[in-house]
Amino acid sequence: MIGLAFDDAWVLWLLPLALLPLFVASGTPLSNGWLRFAPRDRASEALGWLLRGATTLALAALVFALAGPHRPEFHVERVGQGAEIVLLLDRSRSMDQGFAPGGGLPAGISPNSPQALDYYFSQAPARLREPKGQVARRLLAEFTAQRPDDRFALVAFSTLPMRVLDFTAKREVIQAAIEAGNIGRGLSETNIGRALEVGLQMFEGRPYNGSRIIMLVSDGGDRMDPETRERLSHMARKQRVSIYWIYLRSTNSPGLALAAGDSAAAADSVPELLLHAFFNSLETPYRAYEASDSGALQRAIDDVNRQEKLPITYDELVPRRELAPWAHALALLAVVLLLAARSMEIRRWA
Helix, strand or coil, rough: CCCCCCHHHHHHHHHHHHHHHHHHHHCCCCCCCCCCCCCCHHHHHHHHHHHHHHHHHHHHHHHHCCCCEEEEEEEEEEEEEEEEEEEECCCCCHHCCCCCCCCCCCCCCCCHHHHHHHHHHHHHHHHCCCCCEEEEEEECHHHHCCCCCEEEEEEEEEECCCEEEECCEEEEEEHCCCCCCCCCCCCCCHHHHHHHHHHHHCCCCCCCCEEEEEEEECCCCCCCCCHHHHHHHHHHHCCEEEEEEECCCCCCCCCCCCCCCCCCCHHHHHHHHHHHHHHHHHHCCCEEECCCCCHHHHHHHHHHHHHEEEEEEEEEEEEEEEHHHHHHHHHHHHHHHHHHHHCCCCCCCC
């Protein structure tokens, strides 16, 4: 049961002053004849007491408002379908570039050849030139809007990670945090290992109430030293976190699949393949989505949206609610009634 609280409770000691209109005569007396034998005017008496009561109500409401009444903030436990999701959004300079060419090439043209680039720029210039980061932010904004029971956190990273937003379910705050990624240009370096560590640390000290997800949105990989890999592996197991990697394939990127004829040594030199192999070695659930255009990115996010809808228990903070405006409105209503009566008052006998 949520009670009532006051910022300045001592002001309530002035409430008895609101009773003065009930005992003090009001108005200017009019000269008139002796009315001893006139019948009693009960309607006038009732109206007089009504106006006195309105004056008392106006004074009491104003004193009540001055005391700063409010309903304190409180926590409510809710149950929904969703997850706790940390969005790791790549803000490196390469995210300002377009997507890689996909399928549909004429016979004899290799996907990574200059002829392939010329072909796609001539056939679909708008799609290729649309920045990956801009498309990712737009689709992530739609993704978060479709999941009202999820708790989202956001980490933007390039050379170093930056905690943009802690876990929250407030839609407007989440949308603003995602949109903030449009400001400025990213750096050339990408440190995914450090970003993953910060993302996993955000689950520290939180009760396990449902699915936990790290959603990495990036167009590159990372070479991590053994100590970093061991630390991330331990944190992922401890926090029981699922990892989703939405890989935005860039031009000349080999992708996440080792092509026929590629050697293991070649795979060990590609950061994307190294990161993919590390994620596969973890003892936690992992899914990778390779998006070569905005449509593929949309399908990847839709797939995540369909899968992660397990029951989740979360604690919601209901903010403080100010009650002084209601007291002001009540006082205004009483004053308007008094002004209306004043305008109809007889000031002298005809």
